[in-house]
Amino acid sequence: MDVIWLNFFNTSSLQYWLDIFAICGACLFVDALIMSQLKGQHRAERSHYLLSILSVVCYVALFPLDSELFRHYWMQILLGLYLYDLCIIARDWRQLKPSYRTFYSVHHGASLLLFMVWHLTFVPFTDAMAIGALLWVSSDVWRWAEQFWRLSGRHSSNKLRDGVYYLERGHRIFSYALFLWILEFQFTHTSEVVLLVSGILMDIIDTYFQQQARRIHKIKQSFKPLPEDPAHVKSKRKRKKAA
16 A cells, blocks of 8 residues: 555656656647648648557667666656647547547547556556556557558558458457466456456457447448449440440
């Protein structure tokens, strides 16, 4: 209990939150630079996805460089990124797609509640937890890349979307499996259980919204007119010329 209170006071310090706001500010600055270079529709969403990919790349690079430093700053980095997300959602609310607004409102609302729980229970934050959390967070990269590709005006087939969906699911299952394997399927700390349950809860939310999006997309696809047969088009042109 003393360790939990110590963790609470440490995360309530001014410097702790200054670091979070600094990370958020840096993200907003980079976001502005990215948006200034993007053209066309959905600039806010594309900038967000691109910056999210870059942040995860930095996140992944930090762990092998200094795992202790990663474990010390991982919560602040994550909170800074989430605060950045909330800022751009508020800034571009009317320009964002309704599905984007709904998903991130629910997702980040649940995440902020989990952050409160993590602040109290993530003692200790072990190497096994760091690896599991890092793998889980990095699984979003596949979906972000596909969404950036699609919103940039490029074609994203159903096969590609389905492939990305199953790739992300497989990535997360691997993160759970590796986490449990490192722990030898035995929980030593409450924080380990909280991390696993948190991941599963957020996975349920993500999966639900992704399934809904896939279902709606396929329904829309079914109403699109099929392309005409080239031979039929050629025949129609000949009849027009003859007339």
